[in-house]
Structure formats: structure tokens, C-alpha cells
Amino acid sequence: MNKVVSNRLLANNIHAIEVEAPLIARSRKPGNFVILRVGDKGERIPLTIADADVEKGTITLVVQKVGASSAKIVSLQPGDMVTDLVGPLGQNTHISKVGTVLALAGGLGAAPLLPIVKGFKEAGNRVLTVLAARNKDLLILREELGAYSDELLIMTDDGSEGKKGVVTVGGEEFINREKVDLAIAIGPAIMMKFAAQMTKKYDIPTICSLNTIMVDGTGMCGACRVTVGGETKFTCVDGPEFDGHAIDFDELLNRLGAYKEEECKLPVK
């Protein structure tokens, strides 16, 4: 059981939840995630560690209310208990000094991107960040990302804040202006697909962090399999980050829909 320390509303339906987990706070690295469960009948849900405070012994998770399980998580109040929490899981982001890094965040992807941006900045890279969302109410972690970016470009689909357009438009603007050595794109699968297609045109190595369906998160079930470069990989242990140009995004998009409600019923003949 892990105690919730705070629950902060970041944007419409998006919460930052800080949980006591001293060992995880200490051992986690950028790119890692945890699996948590709320209640005895709860699902095991993977969530990226957006931030950690080693001194306080806490980690911060960013959660968007979408279904019943996430609704339960965002309703947790300080003092409430998370039934189960395990981690850190997944490979660490390979952070090194490469030169100029382009960070592309789509919506909630800003949360997993934050520790990575921080890491690359601290490693001495020039970091250019594009933070994109459907509209201004869904923009999160703007100050935090800004603090670790040399430039931060805000984009919204509807133009309600920053520039109007999708994340790739902002990304291309940077690429056309200066040499980019590495791109990192994190967000909805469809956004990462297009981001990877865009950077491919310019031959910029690109990393994407995948949020597949998971159960155990330790390599035991294979629910998280994904095809990368023609080979099956387990996202929870081999990833979650992979070479964006090698990921089979269409398969990923299909697998993300595997447990839609109608799929779980006995098929009608």
C-alpha cells in the first residue's frame, strides 16, 4: 500500500498524483514506468513516472480520466492508499550528449517526456520542445518542460493557444531552421506514427515511447507485444522506448483496441 500525498489538477481531467514510494523514487530513471492497482478488483495499470523526489520519497504520475479505472485513480485524495504499486519497470532512456534534441509531446505524452527532456538538458544537449494538444485546456506541464528546454513551442489543433496546427508542423519548423540530431516523440500512437514518418523524411533518428496494453509489466504475459524491425518485442521489458522508424504502428494501433468492450463478449454468430 502506498499513500497518496497530493492530487493536483493539471488540465481538464488530467491530474498529477504524487505517491509515497521511496525505493522507486530512488531507483527510477527517465523512461521508467510503474504498474498500479486501486482496489481489490482493480486492473493493473501502467503509468509513466513523470517525476520523482528522492528526499521526500515520492513519485509523480500523470493520469487522464478516460475509463472506469483511471477515474478511480484520479479520484484518490491525499491520505488515500494505492492498493498495489510496483516498479520501476522498463528500460531506461539512453541519455547522452548528442547535440540538438527535438522533443515532441502530444497531449498526455508531455508527462513521460518531462524526465527525458530534463535528462537530455542536464547531459548538455540543446533541447527544442514542441508541446501540442487538441486545445488549450489539454496543455500540461508547460512550465516544467519550458524550464528544461532551450525553446518551447506550443501548438494546438484549434489554435486556442500558441500556434495552430499539429505537432509535426511545429517539429518541421525547428528541423528546417537548424540541424537536429535526435528526435523523441511521445503521445498517442497515431501522433507518434506521423511524427516518426515526418522525421524519417529528414533521416533523424527518432525514439518513441509506447503505451501498449499490459498486465504484469515484467515480461510474463506478452500482452504488450509489438513488432519492431520485423521482430516481436515485449514493450514492458524491451521498451517502452523503441526506434520510431522501425515500429509497426498499424499493428500497435490495432492491438490497442484489442479489449474494447464489444471484443470481450462472446461473438454473435
Added chain:
Amino acid sequence: MSKEKYTEMRNQPWRDELRKAVPMKERTAGERVKMNEVDPAERIKSQLLEVNLGLTPEQAQAEAKRCMDCANHPCINGCPVGIDIPTFVKQIEKGEFGKAANTLREYSSLPAVCGRVCPQEKQCEAQCTYHKMKKEPVAIGYLERFAADYAIKNPGECPKPEKKPANGIKIAAIGAGPTSLAFAGDMAKLGYDVTVFEALHEIGGVLKYGIPEFRLPNSIVDSELKAMEELGVKFVTNFLVGRTATLEQLSEEHGFKAFYVGSGAGLPRFMNIPGENLNGVMSSNEYLTRVNLMGAGSEDSETPVLRGNTVMVVGGGNTAMDSVRTAKRLGAERAIIVYRRSREEMPARLEEVHHAEQEGIEFMTLHNPIEYIGTEKGRVRAVRLQKMELGEPDASGRRKPVPIKDAIVELPIDLAVVAVGVSPNPLLLRTLKGVELSKWGTIVVNEETNQSSDPDIFAGGDIVRGGATVILAMGDGRKAAASMDEYLRKKYNLD
């Protein structure tokens, strides 16, 4: 057990009397007892109903009477951990059920579990003298279960195990499957301060997440766990050793002096055939974990599971049988085993195959999937199966299945579960420096002591053997406890 000790046990007056009380003819006249079972039509409606109901005391005593109490005890030789079978069977015949349970306890940490899941037909029962008489062997497994269940229901009759005074030495076991549980129980009795670390949110390993309730109820596993807690064993769930903290951290910062690695062989194998990543194709680990660990399929669970009218399960082991019978219970009209060898080569327990048949499971032996075909929406709708025939024996001594040219059939399915084996999980192993691994990624240990190439690290169960059995995992844990105790006594001058 030494010959002398066995002879001494066998020649005790009560046992001598019992042997003489019934003429051999009368003993061998009886038929092997039939297990009481829930009706197949009834049991397939429930994920939870245990199929086997156990024996009544009268049935157990009558079956125990069949045992001829052979002087050369072939059954003991067939038991991987050398349980003194004739003694506990004769104690049942005499009506001393508690004592029978205590005899089992001397050799096994998990008798109620092993009585349910051991492949007895390949072990103790395979050696029974009755085979020579062309008769069915004594139902040793049923009797083991009977005595162990009796002890759970009548705890007063079984004295608590003795515990040596605490010696203050902290020991960690990694993974909470049967091997670590057996290890931890024995170490606690020897006076050590034992903590078991488990990555999942439940204790029990495969016993909880893999083997279904209809074959091994969780309450049975939990009663064993309670006994261990009473011995002072501490359990920490949600702790992935190697990630949450490393072995070095556990030893340097938390004072653990030695480790037992029982992390199992959790990594599912796939066949790497086209279409295997379609929706509706999954590993048996995923399928069984969703249903057993997460309760998917029951009304109030938040974890979903896919259902199918026609479910194919690939494989011939216990995992395949558990999956296919689970599919039936989740509403499949046709639940089909597809296995590339023939019935004789199936590694599953005989009883499970038999129960599966009773439940209407179909068997397509000598067939092997080569490709999955999906719907427009990316869900599996059919599988292409290559027909096989048996060729020459291979390294395992079993006849090798070879494809029959151009004999390919298409089977419409809406769910496929792949149960073709597991490998060791490399997660922890990657962080263990100085521990020698085999080319299969298992931990190499000294067979006598279960010590690895790092003297403070011992290992056993599936992480050493690859996918094996509960009894072997349990036996490893006990052996490792005895040898670790010896090692630590020397190292820390405890005597």
C-alpha cells in the same frame, strides 16, 4: 531414506500387526478407488468449482488397505523427494489421519498442493507393484491429498513444527512460488529471519496466477501461506528484485546475508508465425493471469478477458489443459487442443486430459499452427494447421513430429491461446553479476547444494530447471535451505 530407517519404520509393532490383520488376497481383491468429482455439465459452468471432491475417510481407508506395504517400497523410489509413502498410507489405513499428515510434512512443504498437481502416474504410482499384477496402482495422490486436507481441517491434530531460537541472520528469497515457499519455511524453522520478495501483488507464483481454481483452490495455497507466516516468514509483494532494489542494495543497506533465487520461468514462448500478433491470439500466461490472478470473467473484476465461440489452445502440457478448460468455462462452444505430436507424447497430467475429455474438449493431435488469418478489424478468424506424422525419436526420446507435405487445413477460430513453453525471465538475471548462467538462461547450480557460482546466492525451481514441476521446485527449496544453513553456520561460526 536409508534402508535401515525404512526397515525400522516398517517393523514397528502397529504396522506389523496391520499388515498381518488382512490377508494379501483380500487386499488385492479391491478395485482402485474412483475420485468423487463434480459432474462435467455442472462444473463447466464455473471457474471456481474444484473438480475433484476428495475421498471420504471410508474410501481413503479402503484404498490404503489395497497397499501391500512392500518391503522394497518401489513407490518411494518414484517420488522426486522420497516421501515415505507406505508409512503414511498405512497410517491412513489405521485411521490415524493426523499422523499420516505429519509423515507427509516431514518430506514435503506443500502436501495439499502436490496431492492435487503432481504427475503421480509418472512418479510414485508408476512404480507401484500392482502394475506387475496388471492392476491399477494404489491411488497415492488421492491419499496424499486426503491426509493433507485432513490436517488443514483439523489443525489441532498436527503439532506446530519446532522452531530453533532466532539467530538474527537475515535471508531473502526472490519470487514467491513453491520453491521459495519451501525454502522460506525450512529456513524459518532453522531460526533465520526470512523475507520473501514477490513482484506480483499476490503470493504463490504459478500456484496463484497459473493453475486454475478448479484444479487448485487458492484457499489451499493460502492455508500453506498462513502456516509460513506463523513461522515468522515475512512476505513483501510488489517488489521486483533487481529493479525496486538490487541484491547489492538488499545486502549492503538492508543487511541480507544470503539469497535464494526462485524467480521461476515466467517468459512465455511464441511460435513466431505470421499473424501471431493479431488480436485474439495470446499466451497462456496472459490468458490464465487475467482469469486466475485478476479474476477476469467474474462480474466485479475490472480486468477484461477475450471470449470466443471457438477457442484453439496450442500445446499438450498442463498449461494447455488449464487454458482450454478455462475457455470452456468462459463459454466457448468448441474448445480445441491443437498439438503437434500424438496423444501418448502429451506431457500433461493424465487426469487433466481425462477431465478435459469429460468436459467436451476436442483434441486435434498431429496438427501444428503455421499461420493466423485475421478479420478486417484485425481480430483472428482462422488458423492454418499443418498436419504432422511421427518420425524418428528425437533427443527427448519422443518420436519427432514431421510435416506431411501439402496437408494443410484451415480451422475457423475466434480466439487462440499459445501454450508452447516458457523460458526464464531475464529481468533479475541481468542484474546478478557473478552468477553463472546456462545457454538457456537458467542459473547454474551445484546439484548437491543448489549453490550458484556466487557462494551467497542459491537457486532452485524453474529458474534452474526451466519449466518443471511443483514437487521438484519444492524439493529444491528444501535442499537449498539445508545446504545454505550448513554454509552459513560455517561462515558465521554459528555452532
